Amino acid sequence: xxxxxxxPRHEVTEMGQEVTLRCKPISGHDxxxxxxxxxxxxxxLLIYFNNNVPIDDSxxxxxxxxxxxxxxxxxxxxxxxxxxxxSAVYFCASSSGYSYNEQxxxxxxxxxxx
Amino acid sequence: GxxxxxxxxxxxxxxxxxxxxxCNFSDSVNNLQWFHQNPWGQLINLFYIPSGxxxxxxxxxxxxxxxxxxxxxxxxxxxxxxxxxxxxVELGNDMxxxxxxxxxxxP
Numbered sequence: 001x002x003x004x005x006x007x008p009r010h011e012v013t014e015m016g017q018e019v020t021l022r023c024k025p026i027s028g029h030d031x032x033x034x035x036x037x038x039x040x041x042x043x044x045l046l047i048y049f050n051n052n053v054p055i056d057d058s059x060x061x062x063x064x065x066x067x068x069x070x071x072x073x074x075x076x077x078x079x080x081x082x083x084x085x086x087s088a089v090y091f092c093a094s095s096s097g098y099s100y101n102e103q104x105x106x107x108x109x110x111x112x113x114x
Numbered sequence: 115g116x117x118x119x120x121x122x123x124x125x126x127x128x129x130x131x132x133x134x135x136x137c138n139f140s141d142s143v144n145n146l147q148w149f150h151q152n153p154w155g156q157l158i159n160l161f162y163i164p165s166g167x168x169x170x171x172x173x174x175x176x177x178x179x180x181x182x183x184x185x186x187x188x189x190x191x192x193x194x195x196x197x198x199x200x201x202x203v204e205l206g207n208d209m210x211x212x213x214x215x216x217x218x219x220x221p
Binding site for chain 1: 147155156158159207208209212214
């Protein structure tokens, strides 16, 4: 298996633009997580899905953030409109079984909002 | 919300040395995990350890849930152990990360 795949690896955009980050989990995993990492706030869990259904989105910072999982092999995290404070590395992770058990992380997407 | 504190914030070791990293948390938790982020940014799950002790090669972890702390032991450290070690605790649906311990292992 190729592991968790994220795209793009790097994204530079201007304030106000829409940004879409993509994640392909490991085949067979039924949990998917989106995290954000910044120097100021460290690592934060944004949202996670179980069997494509969002379970907890309390970590999503604002209404500008939305996440979807239309099927078991694909998820998106969208920011609209983007702001400079959204600049961060966004990680996707997947796991099998219980929610936080043995998560496997993707390489991350480094987002820069100018 | 729950507070997570890791110590020490930074640690420099000579290759071959042993080390202990600590994670304190302010409330009873359902789960606790240890992660390693290598110098290239890749995150790896090390242990899922809400209580008890687990070992994986040179690494082991112990969580004493009643006393609200967890320890990560690294024996015979190698340069590839360098990076940042995070603990993360779960209470209900809330997951909180500590600020991490940055480990540098020198050859």
